[in-house]
Each structure stands twice: as C-alpha cells, then as structure tokens.
Amino acid sequence: MSSPEKLPVVILACQIFESMLADLLPEGLAGEITYFDYGLHRLPQNLQWTLQEAIDAIEQPSLVMVGYGLCGNGLDGIKARQHTLLIPKADDCITMLLGSHKAYMREFESEPGTYYLSKGWLESGSHPLKEYHEIAEKYGPEDADWIMDQQYQHYSRLALVAHKQEDLDKYRPEAEEVARYCERWGYRYEEILGSDAYVRRLVEVAAALDRADEDFVVVPPGGAISQQQFIR
Amino acid sequence: MSDLFEQLATVVLEGESEESPVLVRKALDEGLSPKEILENGLIVGMNEVGVRFRRGDMFVPEVLMSAEAMQMGLDVLRPMLAESNVQMMGKVMLGTVKGDLHDIGKNLVGMMCEGAGFEVINLGFNVDPEVFVEAIKEHKPDIVGMSALLTTTMRAMGYTIKAIEEAGLRDSVKIIVGGAPVDQAFSERIGADGYGANAPGAADLCKQLVGAA
Numbered sequence: 001m002s003s004p005e006k007l008p009v010v011i012l013a014c015q016i017f018e019s020m021l022a023d024l025l026p027e028g029l030a031g032e033i034t035y036f037d038y039g040l041h042r043l044p045q046n047l048q049w050t051l052q053e054a055i056d057a058i059e060q061p062s063l064v065m066v067g068y069g070l071c072g073n074g075l076d077g078i079k080a081r082q083h084t085l086l087i088p089k090a091d092d093c094i095t096m097l098l099g100s101h102k103a104y105m106r107e108f109e110s111e112p113g114t115y116y117l118s119k120g121w122l123e124s125g126s127h128p129l130k131e132y133h134e135i136a137e138k139y140g141p142e143d144a145d146w147i148m149d150q151q152y153q154h155y156s157r158l159a160l161v162a163h164k165q166e167d168l169d170k171y172r173p174e175a176e177e178v179a180r181y182c183e184r185w186g187y188r189y190e191e192i193l194g195s196d197a198y199v200r201r202l203v204e205v206a207a208a209l210d211r212a213d214e215d216f217v218v219v220p221p222g223g224a225i226s227q228q229q230f231i232r
Numbered sequence: 233m234s235d236l237f238e239q240l241a242t243v244v245l246e247g248e249s250e251e252s253p254v255l256v257r258k259a260l261d262e263g264l265s266p267k268e269i270l271e272n273g274l275i276v277g278m279n280e281v282g283v284r285f286r287r288g289d290m291f292v293p294e295v296l297m298s299a300e301a302m303q304m305g306l307d308v309l310r311p312m313l314a315e316s317n318v319q320m321m322g323k324v325m326l327g328t329v330k331g332d333l334h335d336i337g338k339n340l341v342g343m344m345c346e347g348a349g350f351e352v353i354n355l356g357f358n359v360d361p362e363v364f365v366e367a368i369k370e371h372k373p374d375i376v377g378m379s380a381l382l383t384t385t386m387r388a389m390g391y392t393i394k395a396i397e398e399a400g401l402r403d404s405v406k407i408i409v410g411g412a413p414v415d416q417a418f419s420e421r422i423g424a425d426g427y428g429a430n431a432p433g434a435a436d437l438c439k440q441l442v443g444a445a
Contacts, residue, residue: 112331147293154333
C-alpha cells in the first residue's frame with residue numbers, strides 16, 4: 001500500500017472554505033475539489049448522506065480532505081471506504097474562521113449565549129431574521145414572534161466572525177440588519193476577526209500527513225468517522 | 233366519546249392552542265376523567281409530535297405550537313389532577329448543561345413528565361455541575377435529566393456526572409440524557425442510566441426507571 005503522502009488529494013468541503021482554500025492551496029496539491037452548499041448542516045442526516053455519496057464516488061484510493069467540522073454530528077458514521085480521511089477536529093466552521101480551537105473555546109466560555117454569524121450562514125439564510133420571515137409567512141407575525149422568542153430569548157450576543165477584515169466589512173450591513181431584528185432580545189452586536197491559521201495547517205497536513213497532531217482527525221481506510229474522535 | 237380524544241390529539245398535533253382548552257372542557261362536561269383526557273388526548277397527540285419530529289417531518293416551530301396546545305389543555309386539567317393524586321410517580325429534575333442555552337426540548341420533557349404524573353423541577357439552562365449537585369441535595373429527585381444541543385456542550389454531561397459521583401450522590405439518582413447530538417452510545421459512555429430520543433420517549437424512560445412501566 002502506498003504511503004499516505006503519495007495518495008492523490010481530493011477535497012470535499014463546505015462552501016465556507018472556498019475563499020480560504022483559494023488563497024492557501026498550493027498549485028497541484030489537490031486534484032478534485034468539490035464545495036457543498038452552506039445549508040447542509042440544517043439536517044445533519046443530509047450532510048452525512050451527501051458526503052458519503054461523494055466519498056463513495058471517488059474512484060482511486062485518495063487522501064480526502066474533509067472541509068467540515070463535526071457539524072451537529074453530520075459527520076458521525078461516515079465511512080472512509082478505501083480512502084484516508086483528514087478532518088479538522090472542530091465542532092463547526094466557527095472554529096475554522098476563528099483560527100483555532102483555543103480561540104473558539106475562549107469565545108464560547110466567555111459568552112456561551114452567543115449566536116454566531118458567518119458569511120456562509122448569512123448567505124444561506126441560517127439566522128434569526130430569515131427564520132422569522134419564513135415562520136411569519138406560515139403562521140403570521142404574532143405566532144412567529146412567540147416562536148422566535150421561545151428559541152432565541154436567552155442569547156445575549158450576536159457575533160459576526162470572519163477570518164479576514166474584508167469579509168467583516170463586506171457582510172457588516174447584512175449582519176447589522178439581523179442585529180436590528182435581534183434587538184428585541186437585547187443582543188449586543190460584535191465583530192470578531194479570526195484567522196485562516198487552522199485552514200493553513202489543514203493544507204499543510206494534507207501535503208504531509210505525518211504532521212497531523214491533536215487538532216486533526218485522521219481516519220484510515222476501512223474506518224469511520226465517529227463523534228468520539230472530536231472530543232478533546 | 234373516543235372521537236373527542238382523537239379530536240384533542242389532533243388539536244395538539246396541529247398546534248391549535250386556542251382549541252385545546254375548549255375541547256378539554258367539553259370532554260370534562262361529557263363526564264370523561266381528567267386522567268383519561270390527559271392520557272388519551274393530550275399525550276397521544278404529543279407522542280405523535282415526538283415521532284414526527286424525530287423523523288424530520290416536523291420542525292421546532294411546529295413542535296413549539298403543539299407544546300403550547302398541550303400546555304393550555306394541561307393548565308385546565310392540572311388542579312383536578314392534583315386533587316385526584318395522579319401526580320405520584322416521583323420527582324424528576326431537569327437542566328440544560330453548562331454553556332448551553334437551549335431549553336425547548338428540556339421544557340417539553342418537563343411537560344411530558346408532568347403529564348405522566350411526575351413532579352418536575354426545572355433548573356433552567358447553562359447549569360453548572362455544582363448547581364446540579366446542590367439541587368440534588370436540596371430536592372432529592374428520583375431522576376436527573378440533562379439536555380444539550382451542541383456537540384461542544386454535550387461533554388459537560390460527563391463532567392456533571394463526575395461531579396455527582398464525587399459528591400457521593402450517584403447512587404441516589406437515576407441520570408438520563410437527551411438532546412440532538414446525544415445518542416445511546418454517548419449516554420452509555422458517560423455512565424448515564426438512560427437516553428431519551430424525544431420528549432415522550434424521555435417520559436416513558438422515567439416511568440421505566442421508577443419501575444412503573
């Protein structure tokens with residue numbers, strides 16, 4: 001069996017990774033790259049099924065860089081088949097945008113009542129304002145208000161996260177619109193500038209698998225991804 | 233007669249919270265007992281909600297509306313149930329773990345357990361392990377239920393069980409867990425006594441654990 005370094009590299013990633021990888025991927029490292037729709041995590045079973053199908057379709061044994069976190073357990077149970085899977089040991093993309101698990105835990109512990117916004121989540125409508133509109137259309141504004149309150153009243157902060165300042169600037173107007181809606185629960189609006197450091201290392205490890213450390217999950221051929229692997 | 237039960241279950245399933253107390257009163261007027269109305273009407277409706285939610289056929293907004301419909305019906309029945317001593321199953325204490333602010337599922341579990349005859353103590357959300365420990369000492373529940381919605385926070389369930397063990401209280405309670413990222417395997421790994429896949433399932437589990445089902 002050829003050593004992992006010699007395996008062709010295939011990338012299956014959430015769209016959130018697209019701009020970071022465009023900047024960071026060295027020429028010729030990856031063969032096929034597929035980006036999936038932002039909203040797959042909404043129904044984690046969907047995410048699992050979609051990724052598994054894509055993995056199964058890869059013809060020759062490859063090193064598959066999976067551009068996802070555990071994402072609500074969407075990755076749990078995915079089988080590597082004949083491939084080697086490389087995944088960041090992250091709960092979701094917020095860690096990837098912040099640049100490290102440490103940064104994520106710092107934010108999480110300092111204010112657990114944070115609703116995170118990212119470019120991906122804004123573009124896929126995964127935020128309270130969009131949800132309000134969808135629900136109001138179905139149930140009317142009064143019931144929609146009540147439903148939204150039940151779900152979101154406990155949070156205290158709305159944080160826009162991006163790995164570069166340009167994205168913060170670009171998505172600020174949309175984020176502020178969401179923030180205005182969220183004023184009904186007294187949310188504070190903040191912006192957090194992260195970094196691409198984690199994705200940078202993901203790319204390095206894809207080029208040299210022996211560099212994988214406790215920030216990465218590596219699943220050998222025949223193995224499967226499990227929720228347990230993501231527990232630090 | 234059974235038609236009224238079916239109507240009530242449907243009203244709960246469809247989240248018609250205004251209709252629910254009206255139908256409950258109608259059923260009472262027709263001589264049906266509070267216990268029957270609760271079990272064959274309200275709970276049957278919420279059980280179906282649980283099934284559909286788990287299957288992905290119902291979503292949180294609809295579940296919330298159904299829960300409200302059940303709650304409004306239960307509010308009418310509550311004083312009568314208290315009188316007839318239906319609430320004798322035991323004491324269940326619920327909380328969402330440290331770092332987690334989600335409580336809809338947990339509140340649903342509370343309502344279903346109340347419907348099943350338990351006394352329910354709700355500690356709220358973002359509950360520290362130490363707070364669980366102190367609350368167990370104070371309230372002496374039969375069952376402690378923990379909820380988490382995030383893979384980031386579900387680990388706190390393990391820490392909480394550890395804290396309960398270290399306080400020498402593990403043997404005095406049954407511990408159950410639930411929430412979207414939780415599953416049977418996880419609950420076994422952390423040493424919980426049971427896992428509830430949805431709110432009605434959690435209530436049934438509680439009944440089993442006190443030896444009543």
